[in-house]
Amino acid sequence: xxxxxxxxxxxxxxxxxxxxxxxxxxxxxxxxxxxxxxxxxxxxxxxxxxxxxxxxxxxxxxxxxxxxxxxxxxxxxxxxxxxxxxxxxxxxxxxxxxxxxxxxxxxxxxxxx
Amino acid sequence: xxxxxxxxxxxxxxxxxxxxxxxxxxxxxxxxxxxxxxxxxxxxxxxxxxxxxxxxxxxxxxxxxxxxxxxxxxxxxxxxxxxxxxxxxxxxxxxxxxxxxxxxxxxxxxxxxxxxxxxxxxxxxxxxxxxxxxxxxxxxxxxx
Numbered sequence: 001x002x003x004x005x006x007x008x009x010x011x012x013x014x015x016x017x018x019x020x021x022x023x024x025x026x027x028x029x030x031x032x033x034x035x036x037x038x039x040x041x042x043x044x045x046x047x048x049x050x051x052x053x054x055x056x057x058x059x060x061x062x063x064x065x066x067x068x069x070x071x072x073x074x075x076x077x078x079x080x081x082x083x084x085x086x087x088x089x090x091x092x093x094x095x096x097x098x099x100x101x102x103x104x105x106x107x108x109x110x111x112x113x
Numbered sequence: 114x115x116x117x118x119x120x121x122x123x124x125x126x127x128x129x130x131x132x133x134x135x136x137x138x139x140x141x142x143x144x145x146x147x148x149x150x151x152x153x154x155x156x157x158x159x160x161x162x163x164x165x166x167x168x169x170x171x172x173x174x175x176x177x178x179x180x181x182x183x184x185x186x187x188x189x190x191x192x193x194x195x196x197x198x199x200x201x202x203x204x205x206x207x208x209x210x211x212x213x214x215x216x217x218x219x220x221x222x223x224x225x226x227x228x229x230x231x232x233x234x235x236x237x238x239x240x241x242x243x244x245x246x247x248x249x250x251x252x253x254x255x256x257x
Contacts, residue, residue: 025167026131032221056138056156058163063223070220087156094232095225 006031008038011111013045023057023088028064035068045077048110049101052083061088062095069100078102082110120188121147127181129174129198131167137183137196138162144185145192148255157233158192158253164226165196165249172216173200173247192253194234199246206239 009016015038020027038044047068051057069079082104084092092098104110123144127133138159145158162183169181179200186193203209210231215224230237234251241247 022135024131024134024163025171026134028221029131032219056159056163058160058167059223059225059229060167062225063217063221066223067221086153087160090156091160091229094229095223 006034008034010038010042010044013043014048014111015039015042015044015046016048016050016107016111018050018052019054019061021053021055023054023061025058025060028060031064032067035071039071046080046113047072047077048080048082048107050083050107051081051085051088054083054088055085057088057091059091059095062091062097065092065095065097065101069097078113080104080110080113082107118189120186122187123183123185125183127166127183129170129179129181129200131170133181134163134166134170137166137181141183141185141194145187145255148187148190148192149257150255154253154255158194161230161233161237161251161253162194162196164229165194165251168226168249169196169198169200169247171222173198173202175201190255190257192255193250194252195248195250197246197248202243202245202247203239203241204243206241210239 007018072079079101081101127137141162142155142159182197184195208214210227212228213224215222230251234253236252238250
């Protein structure tokens with residue numbers, strides 16, 4: 001039906017997480033474990049979530065984003081977002097995420113910061 | 114399209130598996146298409162259904178599986194979605210519905226499920242009894 005897995009891309013101290021089409025409880029299950037692993041083995045100062053493939057998200061997506069935000073905030077890092085469509089954007093706003101993470105139009109803009 | 118007064122009903126019984134969360138919200142979205150909803154109304158309902166089904170999978174059945182009963186009724190322009198489980202139930206419904214309240218020990222659940230259901234539907238009613246299960250009945254008027 002869709003590609004449920006996350007793909008990861010590192011650029012220097014920045015980790016880009018390409019999110020799946022459907023960001024729900026089912027598809028979120030691996031994200032905490034996988035990013036914990038990456039963060040423990042690499043010096044990451046910034047996480048960027050790529051929403052450009054995401055067509056649906058619910059409060060499970062908010063939960064995992066808040067969790068990752070807290071993790072980065074503890075180590076003085078930052079979290080950003082790009083590529084969010086209308087449905088994801090509404091959920092991100094309602095979940096208070098846009099107060100915590102900066103929203104960019106493109107990957108390049110998000111990486112530059 | 115049938116006559117205005119006769120309700121149309123969809124009934125589903127789904128296994129409480131996380132991979133069925135997507136199926137449930139997509140099936141309800143397809144069924145409600147007969148009301149000619151806007152894209153935003155479809156997204157609202159999909160999100161609310163996803164929240165209720167996820168609650169049944171995670172909380173009602175504690176991830177151990179069971180059957181989720183979904184009933185969707187279309188009457189005139191009103192959509193009613195009932196999502197029911199026969200899981201552990203909720204002892205304190207008021208507390209469970211408080212924004213940000215969560216029983217999750219891992220810190221990955223936002224506690225916003227019921228808030229989202231209430232934000233996206235016109236009416237949300239929760240009936241629950243410990244050890245008997247939980248039913249969430251949500252209504253939304255679809256504009257046309």
